Structures are given as C-alpha cells and as structure tokens.
Amino acid sequence: MSHRADYYLAPQSPWTYLGHERFAAMAAQAGAVVRVLPVDLGRIFPVSGGLPLQKRAPQRQAYRLVELRRFSEHLGIPLNVQPKYFPVAGDDAARLIIAVDLHDGTQAALTIAGAILRAVWAQERNIADAQVLGQLLAENGLQPQRLEESRSAPVQQRYDANTQEAADLGVFGAPTYAVDGELFWGQDRLEFVQRRLQS
Known part of the structure; x- marks a missing residue:
C-alpha cells in the first residue's frame, strides 16, 4: 500500500526551498501519492501564534540567518540568505503552482514549485512579477496559458481550501509534510519523513 504525502508549502519560504528536492526524491523513491498544497502563511500565522519575519524579535531574525547559512552549506544547496526580492508576496506563485497541478499533474507542480523557490x-528573481512567472513556465516546458489560468476562481478556491485544510490539521509553518496524516514540520525533519515513508 502506498503512503500519501501531503506537502504544505509556501513558495517564498527558504526552508521549503532547502527541503524541496530532497522531499520530492524521497516521495518518488517510496512511491508515495503526493498532494502539492501551496498555502497562505499570512492566514496561517494569525491562527497559530506565528509572526511574519519583520515582526519577530531581532535575536530570532539574526539566528534565522545563521541557520540558513548553516543548512545551505551543510546540504550544498546555493542560497542567498538576504535575497534581493524578499520579503515577497507569494500568492501569485502559489496560484501558479496550483494551476499547473490542476492541468499538468503532480510532477509538473513539483517542478514549477522548485523553479519558483530557486528563483527567489x-x-x-521576483516571483511577484508576472513576467518572471511566465519565464519560469517557459524554462520548464510548461504552457504559457497556465499564468492566465492561475487567476481563475477555481484556482483561488483551491488555494483557500488548501489553507483552511492546513489550519484545520494544525499546520503552523512551511514546509509541513503530512504522511498518512502524521505531521512533520520543517525540512530538518525530512529524516523522520523518510522513515515514515519506508515503514
């Protein structure tokens, strides 16, 4: 029996970026059924006790930069800890991932999500810029009309539903991986995710 892996992500999250390729590879190796679920952290944080980065205490902001450098070096994944376009609104990118998922399937959604995360x-690159999102589609062999489709009511409804589902499950940050309903928060928990997928 294959496991179900629900992937709650935010396309502007550095931690989602650091875990993305490893999670995708683990899930593929395990033959898991993956659901790619972009969520709106702006709606998750207020109901879960989280704060946007700019509102966090200075010592927390400073330590975050240390940890980002540490994980980037440890994993051998290139990362600008203070990129040019951050903070950045992630809603348009999230909706694009959903549109790709709806029309092209899970693997394509994982591909465009990875491209968006690398862009930031x-x-x-500025993922709040429609031109950049169009370029990312083209670079990954996806149809340009996905950008227009990402602005449709069904996509917004899916985005809202993902966010509500995450809040109802107790998700409070990104990335969160749920394997058969069991939550694992953060890319530093991927070892536990892998064990669960192999059980």
Whole structure:
C-alpha cells in the first residue's frame, strides 16, 4: 500500500526551498501519492501564534540567518540568505503552482514549485512579477496559458481550501509534510519523513 504525502508549502519560504528536492526524491523513491498544497502563511500565522519575519524579535531574525547559512552549506544547496526580492508576496506563485497541478499533474507542480523557490533563493528573481512567472513556465516546458489560468476562481478556491485544510490539521509553518496524516514540520525533519515513508 502506498503512503500519501501531503506537502504544505509556501513558495517564498527558504526552508521549503532547502527541503524541496530532497522531499520530492524521497516521495518518488517510496512511491508515495503526493498532494502539492501551496498555502497562505499570512492566514496561517494569525491562527497559530506565528509572526511574519519583520515582526519577530531581532535575536530570532539574526539566528534565522545563521541557520540558513548553516543548512545551505551543510546540504550544498546555493542560497542567498538576504535575497534581493524578499520579503515577497507569494500568492501569485502559489496560484501558479496550483494551476499547473490542476492541468499538468503532480510532477509538473513539483517542478514549477522548485523553479519558483530557486528563483527567489538562488537566482535573485521576483516571483511577484508576472513576467518572471511566465519565464519560469517557459524554462520548464510548461504552457504559457497556465499564468492566465492561475487567476481563475477555481484556482483561488483551491488555494483557500488548501489553507483552511492546513489550519484545520494544525499546520503552523512551511514546509509541513503530512504522511498518512502524521505531521512533520520543517525540512530538518525530512529524516523522520523518510522513515515514515519506508515503514
């Protein structure tokens, strides 16, 4: 019996970026059924006790930069800890991932999500810019009309539903991986995710 892996992500999250390729590879190796679920952290934080980065205490903000550097070096994943386009609104990128998922399937959604995350954290690109999102589609062999489709009511409804589902499950940050309903928060928990997928 294959496991179900629900992937709650935010396309502007550095921690989602650091875990993305490893999670995708683990899930594929395990033959898991993956659901790619972009969520709106702006609606998750207020109901879960979280704060946007700018509102966190200075010592927390400073330590975050240390940890990002540490994980980037440890994992060998390039990352600009203070990229040019951050903070950045992630809603349009999240909706694009959903549109790709709806029309092209899970693997394509994982591909465009990875491209969007790299754009922010490794390539100094603005994912709130429609032109950049169009370029990312083209670079990954996806149809340009996905951008227009990402602005549709069904996509917004899916985004809202993902966010509500996450809040109802007790998700409070990104990335969160739920394997058969069991929550694992953060890319530093991927070892536990892997064990669960192999059980």
